[in-house]
Amino acid sequence: AERYTVIAPDLRGLGDSGVRQKPLTGYDKKTVAADIHELVTALDLGPVHIVGHDHGAAVAYAYAAQFRDNTKSITFTDMALMGVAGDGGIEKFMDHREELREWHISFHSADHVAEMLIRGREREYLRYMYYGRIYNVGGITDEDIDVYAASYARPGGLGLELYRAFYQDGADNREFAKEKLTIPVLAIGGAQSCGELAGSSMRAVADDVTSVVIPECGHWVPEERPQEFMDLLQPFLDKSEGASG
16 A cells, blocks of 8 residues: 555445445346446546455456456456366366365355354354464454454345356356456465466466465465565566556
């Protein structure tokens, strides 16, 4: 933030977005990316560097694919892209014969059943999810979990429609991928999480990809390895800024 204007929005339905009424639809990443584009336009910003993690990384790709003239670079962090990833993408994790630890993807996709079972146990469930996918256990504190649990406990606040949109995301991504991105892309994976899948996802859809796997790091890359993350991000943004003029 000392060198760039940084906007950190809550995605559709998450955090304080839609705090009075969570939207019932529109959780495909193509639509969520359009939300972000409306925000960028309203703030009279752009072209922008877009940095995302997990669902946010999928939104970052959908943003760049739709708004090519408004995007300088993408940082795609610890996610596998649905529909087009070189090593199977999220579809690989949905085959539970090999990836049982990713059972939550299918569970979250079960319409209303997941909410029914999690309701009233948001803090216990989130703590289990966070620490089941972490390497540096100091990266997420009990105080952090309290904040997230309060948000996710709001009516409609779990945001599981983001998972239910995966197959639509796959169809959209296959269409987007017909024209590869030419902007710089930084793909970051945690060694104990997505690893090289972040890079292979981006190589399937973009020409100029730098792929890095951070050792001793789980899924929560910015929280677990903030200095390593910034040591990768800052020079990438600076180089991309120069490349885009």
